[in-house]
Amino acid sequence: MVIHVQLAKHLHKSLNLKPKPLTFFFSSSSSSQQQQQQQQITVTSAVSILTNQRSKSRWNTLHSLYPNGFNPIDFSQITLHLNNKPHLALRFYQWTKSKSLCHHNLSSYSTIIHILARGRLYSHAYNTIRTALNSDTPLKLFETLVNSYRDCGSAPFVFDLLIEACLHSRKIEPSVEIIRMLLSRRISPKVLTLNCLISRVCRKFGVDVGYEIYREFFRLDEEKYDFSKRGYGCKGFRVVTPNVHTFNTLMLCCYQNGLMEKVEEIWSEMCEMNCNPNGYSYSLLMSAFCEGGRMGDCEKMWKEMRKKEIEPDVVSYNTIIGGFCKIGDVGKAEEFFREMGLVGIDATVSTYENLVKGYCNVEDVDSAVLVYKDMLRKDFRPDALTLDMVVRLLCDRGRVEEAMEFFRSGVADFDLVPKEKSYEALIKGLCFEGRMEEALKLQAEMVGKRFEPNSDIYEAFINGYIRQGNEEMAEALRKEMVQTHAELTN
Known part of the structure; x- marks a missing residue:
């Protein structure tokens, strides 16, 4: 050990390296002069x-x-000497971790985080932040990063990485507090970071809270800005401007919560701030119009979008196709479907499901079946609701055998869980055709799916047995139906 100390002293003297001061690690009274040497x-x-x-x-x-x-x-002091060699600093940190040669605390984590951020090693800085968060709270780590920021010559986006890591760990409240403290220090996170936080707040605490956070963090209630010239606020503080993705985030959250009028309000606010909407913005507003059956307004937005030379994407086409199908104007929906193909946009499973449901709503069974089969040929997986609508419509038209084929295919090929109404329609159809054994098997399968037979199913079996002349079975089912009803009401 004496040899090692002598070697270290020789290296120190020959290279004449002067350690950089780290004011955030210790005070002048924290150690003796000998310890410092x-x-x-x-x-x-x-x-x-x-x-x-x-x-x-x-x-x-x-x-x-x-x-x-x-x-x-x-x-930390060793790492600071490597601030211009971030890859070497990273290897040193990883070596101490793998060999358990340093019990890292928030101070040492902060140093390496800053060095990695300074060197633009984003993913490594982010992963180190996540490791540091396992040892203490986000606010403690934030405080340490702030105190060591200048000594490490770091970059502001290190705080964006911290907020991103907090959001990934679902630590939303600390993220909000960190941004508030940054803003109080005249530092604003990137707009992408703020957008992510607003989205998380909306999902956890509701749209109203998310909207308040949006206005607070973009400082919209503090001053009246000319948004066409928005830039620096008072005393040189850079004011981050909401972008189209900010408004899309808010509109999406409003739409998902059924607040269609609020979607329009956000759209108007976006226009007032001279922020140009993109194709997704138009899709969100048109979706809100479609929910209210306002297809005239939806078409106006479509024409405005085309006038601005914003090319509709598959989401835009699916939105307007779904809207027309919902109000029963499947012919208009088909026009947009054909246009979609002409401009080279491939239909998705949502496109086909919208059309199938549209034809089912207008009871055009042949067209519904045709589109459904086309969807299967393209290897799209239908959902249980689409299958249910086709099965019920076929049964209503007396095409029970065809309905059974679709039903079995949906269960076997796509592992769909059929709706209760599908079972009910098929059992009624089988009983009407006198196929009582098949109906009984299907009814047993239905019970296995925890769907209890209702009075309509009992009536279907009773009428089926009566048509076969089996009055005894019909009477037994009547008594069972009465008893079951009494048990359920009690």
Whole structure:
């Protein structure tokens, strides 16, 4: 060990390295002069080994020279000397972690996080933040990052990475507090970070809270800005401007919560701020119109979008096709479907499901079946609701055998869980055709899916047995139906 100390002193003297001060790690009264000198020797020798020795030998030399590793203060000072060699600093950090040669705390984590951020090693900085969050609270880590920010010559987006890591861990409230503290220090996160937070707040706390956060974090209630010239606010503070994705986030949250009028309000606010909507913005507004059956307004938006030379995408086409199908104007929906193909946009499963449901709503069974089969040919997986509508419509038209084929195919090929109404329609159809054994098997399958037979199913079986002349079975089912009803009402 004496030899190691002498070697370290020699390296310190010959290289004449001066450790950089780290005011955030210790005060002048925290250690004696002798301890500081020993610390300087440790830092200097470690830096020399890391920067001057070959990669294969440096780690063995370090380990032999410092078998007990480094304390967090030493690690931070060593890492600071590597601030222009972020990849080497990263390898040093990973080496101490893999060999358990440093019990890292928030201070040492903060140093390496800043160095990695300064070196634009985003993913490694982000992963290190997530590791640090396992050892303490987000607010404590934030405080340490703030205190070490200047000494490490870091970059502001390090706080965006912290907020992103917090959101990934579903720590929404600390994220809000961190942004508030950043804004109080005249630092604003990137608009992408704010958009992500607004979305999470809307989902967890509701649209109203998300909207309040949006106005607070974009500082919309503090001053009246000319948004066409928006830039620096008072005293040189850079004011981040909401972008189209901000408004799309808010409109989507409103739409998902059934607040269609609020979608229009957000759209108007976007226009007032001279923020140009994109294709997705138009799709969201048109979706809101479609929910209210306002297809005239929807078509106006479609024409405006085309006038602005914003090309509709598959979402836009699916939106307007679904809207016309919902009000029963399947002919108009087919026009947009054909146009979709002409401009080279491939239909999706949603396109076909909208058309199938549209034809079912107008009881055009042949067209519904045709589109449904076309959907299957294109290897799209239908949902249970679409299958249910086709099955019921076929049964209503007396095409029970065809309905059974679709039903069995949906269960076997797509692992769909049929709706209760599908079972009911098929059982009624089978009983009407006198296929009582098949109806009984299907009824047993229905019960296995935890769907209890209702009075309509009992009536179907009773009428089926009567048509076969089996009055005894019909009477037994009548008594069973009465008894079941009494048990359910009690």
